[in-house]
Amino acid sequence: MASAAAQASSALVARHATFNAGTAGKVHKSSAPVRAVRNVTVRAEEGTVAVPATTGTPVRKTSMLVIGATGALGRQVVRRALDEGYDVRCLVRPRQNPADFLRDWGATTVSADLTKPETLPPAFVGIHTVIDASTARPEEDSYAIDWKAKVDCIQTACSMGIQRYVFYSIDKCDQYQDVPLMNMKYCVEEYLKASGLNYTVLRLCGFMQPLIAGYAVPVLEEQPLWGTDDETKTAYLDTQDVAKMTMASVRRDEASKRVMTLAGPKAYTVRDVIALCEKLGGAEAQVSKVPVILLKFTRGLTRFFQWTNNASDRLAFAEVLASGVTFSADMKETYEVLDMEESDITTLEEYMEEYFNKILKKLKEVGGESRQRDFYL
Numbered sequence: 001m002a003s004a005a006a007q008a009s010s011a012l013v014a015r016h017a018t019f020n021a022g023t024a025g026k027v028h029k030s031s032a033p034v035r036a037v038r039n040v041t042v043r044a045e046e047g048t049v050a051v052p053a054t055t056g057t058p059v060r061k062t063s064m065l066v067i068g069a070t071g072a073l074g075r076q077v078v079r080r081a082l083d084e085g086y087d088v089r090c091l092v093r094p095r096q097n098p099a100d101f102l103r104d105w106g107a108t109t110v111s112a113d114l115t116k117p118e119t120l121p122p123a124f125v126g127i128h129t130v131i132d133a134s135t136a137r138p139e140e141d142s143y144a145i146d147w148k149a150k151v152d153c154i155q156t157a158c159s160m161g162i163q164r165y166v167f168y169s170i171d172k173c174d175q176y177q178d179v180p181l182m183n184m185k186y187c188v189e190e191y192l193k194a195s196g197l198n199y200t201v202l203r204l205c206g207f208m209q210p211l212i213a214g215y216a217v218p219v220l221e222e223q224p225l226w227g228t229d230d231e232t233k234t235a236y237l238d239t240q241d242v243a244k245m246t247m248a249s250v251r252r253d254e255a256s257k258r259v260m261t262l263a264g265p266k267a268y269t270v271r272d273v274i275a276l277c278e279k280l281g282g283a284e285a286q287v288s289k290v291p292v293i294l295l296k297f298t299r300g301l302t303r304f305f306q307w308t309n310n311a312s313d314r315l316a317f318a319e320v321l322a323s324g325v326t327f328s329a330d331m332k333e334t335y336e337v338l339d340m341e342e343s344d345i346t347t348l349e350e351y352m353e354e355y356f357n358k359i360l361k362k363l364k365e366v367g368g369e370s371r372q373r374d375f376y377l
Contacts, residue, residue, distance in 0.1 A: 059126050059127060059128045059163070060087065060128060061128050061129070061163075062085060062086045062087050062128070063086075063087050063089070063126055063127050063128045063129070064081055064086045064087065064088050064089065064127065064128065064129045064130075064131065064250075065088075065089045065090075065091060065123060065124060065127045065129070065130045065131070066078050066081070066088060066089070066090050066091070066107075066130075066131045066133065067091045067114075067130065067131065067132045067133060067134045067153065068091075068132065068133035068134030068135065069090035069091065069092060069099065069102055069107070069109075069133070070090075070092060070099050070102070071133055071134070071135070072207065072209055072239055073133050073168070073207070073239050073242060073243070074090075074131075074133035074134070075101075075102070076239045076240050076242065076243035077131050077133060077242075077243045077246055077247075078090060078102060078105065078107050079105060079243070080240070080243040080244060080246070080247050081131075081243075081247060082105055082106050082107060084247055087108075088106075088107040088108070089107065089108050089109070089110060089123065089127065090102045090107050090108070090109045090110070091109075091110055091112050091114075091120075091123045092109050092110070092111060092112075093111065093112070093113055093114070094111045094113065110122060110123045114134060114144075114145055114149035114152070114153070115144050115145070115148070115149060117149075117152035117155075117156065120152060120153065120156045121156055121159075121160060124156055124157060124160040124162060125160065127160070127162060128162070128163045128164065129162070129163065129164040129165075129166070129250055130153070130157055130162050130164070130165045130166065131166045131246065131250075132150070132153060132165070132166065132167045132168065133168055134149070135168075142180065142181060142184070143180075143184070146181060146184045146185070146188070147184040147187060147188065150167075150184075150188040150191070151188075151191060154188075154191060154192055154195050154197065155195075157195075157197055158195055158196065158197060162197065163198055164197075164198050164199075164200070164250060164256075165192065165195075165197045165198065165199045165200075166199070166200045166201075166202065166246060166249060166250065167188060167189070167192055167199065167200070167201050167202070168201075168202050168203075168204055169185040169186070169188070169189055169201050169202065169203045169204070169259075170182055170185045170203060170204060171203045171204060171205045171261050171263070171327045171328075171329065172203075172325065172327065173185040173186040173189070173203065174186050174189075176320050178316070179316045179319075179320055180316065182320070189201050189259060193257075198256050198257065199256075199257060200249045200250075200255045200256065200257075200258055200260070201258070201259040201260070202242075202245070202246065202249065202260055202261075202262050203259065203260065203261040203262065203329075204237070204242065204261075204262055205234055205235045205236065205237065205261065205262070205263045205264070205267075205327040205328060205329070206234040206235070206236045206237070206327060207236060207237060207238075207239050207242070208236045208237065208238045208239070208264075208346075208348060208351045208352075209238070209239055211236065211273055211348075211352070212355060215270075215273050215274055215277050216277050216281070216352065216355060216356065216359075219274075219277045219278060219281040219283050220281055220283075220359065230269075230270070230321065230322040230323065230324055231269060231324040232269065232270070232321050232322060232323065232324055232325055232326070232327070233267035233268060233269050233272075233325075233326040233327065233328065234267055234268060234326075234327045234328070235263035235264040235265070235266060235267040235268075235326075235327060235328035235329070236264045236268065236348050237262060237263065237264045237345070237346075238345075238346045238351055240346070241344075241345050241346055242262060244340075244344070245262055245338055245340065248338040248339060248340055249337075249338060252337060252338060252339060254337045255337050255338065258337065260334050260337065261329035261334070262329075262331075262334070263327070263328045263329040263331055264328075264345065264347070264348065265331075265342055265345060265347050266347065266348065267326050267327070267328040268348060273348070276348065276349065276352055277352065277356075280352055280353055280356040281356055281360075282360075
C-alpha cells in the first residue's frame with residue numbers, strides 16, 4: 001500500500017546512520033537514512049553525533065527519564081517505575097499549569113521543549129534509561145514532534161551515553177508507509193536501530209481507555225458516535241499493563257535490540273466492543289454506518305490543500321483502521337522475553353466489567369438511570 005514516494009525512499013533506508021562507539025570521544029558522521037514523510041523527502045540527519053567517553057562517573061541503572069510523562073501512557077509508566085523503586089525524572093514542556101501530580105507521586109520534573117533541541121541535554125544528564133512516550137497532540141505539528149524531535153532525542157541520547165532507550169511505535173507501521181504518522185514511526189524505528197543505542201521498540205495495537213469515552217459512555221448517556229462499516233480488529237491493552245510490560249522490557253536483557261508488538265489476549269471489531277457495552281450496560285443500540293468509500297473520497301479531497309494536511313493525515317490513518325486489518329500479534333515469544341504470563345494481562349471483558357459495575361453502582365446510589373439512544377459506527 002506504500003505510495004510511490006514511500007517505496008522509492010524505502011530503498012534508501014538501508015543506508016543507516018552509523019554511530020561507532022569503538023573510539024571514545026570521537027565525532028562520527030552519519031550516512032543518514034532517507035524516507036518520505038508528508039510528501040517530502042526527510043533526511044535522518046543531521047550530520048554528526050558526539051560519542052561520549054567511556055570513562056566517568058557511572059549512572060545508576062534505576063535512573064530513568066520519561067518523555068511524554070503527562071500523557072495517558074506516560075503517566076502510567078511513571079507510576080509503575082516509581083512503584084518498582086526507580087528514580088524517575090519527567091521531561092515536561094514549560095507551561096502555566098505545571099505537572100504537579102508527577103511531583104506529588106515522587107518523580108522529579110525538568111522543563112524542556114522537544115522542538116528546541118538545545119533544551120534537551122540537561123534532562124538527560126545522569127540518566128541510564130529513557131522511555132519515550134511522547135507524541136503530537138491534535139493541535140500540534142506531527143512532523144515536528146513525531147519525527148524531528150525523535151531524531152533530536154536519539155542524537156542527544158547518543159551524545160549523553162544513555163544505556164537504554166525504549167520507544168513506542170504502532171503495530172504494522174512498516175506495512176502502511178503511505179500514512180504519515182505510521183511512516184514517521186517506522187522511520188524512527190530505523191533511525192534508532194542505526195544509532196548504536198541499546199534500544200527496545202514496543203509496537204502498540206490499541207488502548208482500552210479510549211473505549212470508555214468512545215463506546216461505554218454513549219451507551220449510558222445517549223451520545224452519538226461516528227465510524228465506518230469496517231471489519232478491523234484490535235487487540236486492546238490496558239495502559240497499566242503496557243506500563244507493566246514496559247518495565248519488564250527494561251529489566252530484561254533479552255528485550256534489548258528488539259522490536260516487539262504488544263497486544264491484548266483477543267482482538268475485537270467495533271461491533272464486538274459495542275455488543276460488550278450493551279451487555280454490561282443493559283442497553284441496546286441501533287447502529288448506523290458510514291461507508292469506507294466515503295472516507296476515502298473525503299481524504300482524496302483534503303490531501304490537495306496545504307491547509308488541510310493535518311485533517312488528511314488523520315483521515316489516512318482512519319482509512320487504515322477501516323480497511324479490515326487485524327492489529328494483533330502472537331504474544332507467546334514476547335511473554336517469554338518479558339518473563340510474563342497471559343494471565344498477567346487484563347482482558348477487555350474484565351476492564352469493561354469493572355467500569356460498568358462501578359458506574360451502575362454509583363447510578364443506583366444516586367437514584368439515576370441509563371437510557372438507550374441510537375448512535376453511529
